[in-house]
Amino acid sequence: MNLLVLNGPNIARLGVREPAVYGTTTWQQLREAVIDYAAARGFEADVRQTDSEAELIGWLHEAADAEVPVILNPAAFTHYSYGVRDAAAQLSAPLIEVHISNPAAREEFRHTSVIAGVATGTIAGFGVTSYLLAVDAVVALGAR
Secondary structure, eight states: OOEEEEEOTTGGGTTTSOHHHHOSOOHHHHHHHHHHHHHHTTOOEEEEEOSOHHHHHHHHHHHHHHTOOEEEEOGGGGGTOHHHHHHHTTOOSOEEEEESSOGGGSOGGGGOOSSGGGSSEEEESSTTHHHHHHHHHHHHTTOO
16 A cells, blocks of 8 residues: 545445435445556555544554555545544645535535645545546655
């Protein structure tokens, strides 16, 4: 693994959860697309999803210790989890925050990201293509 792609709550419900907002791509299809796209760019991606804040924090600690770049869709944790934010702040390699939808175009409570301030950058609103753009950002940053 030299790229960790982490996903927060409800992302495993892709394809059935609010398809008008999140599209019809399933979690497994997203996972495979990211792995293949990253591999074509010289990265071995480990793509994970959890509904557990504690597990996500543990994975961020793992990434910090291994000094690997992270693509993170914190999902609902985006808006309130200072624990996830503090774990993300420990990363020394690039951190790209991604969102399938555009939080700024949605409900007001989604407009604030506690993660954005510690992320290298944020990509949002391009559907599952947001993840592929994030892989390209990691490549452009020269991360390994």
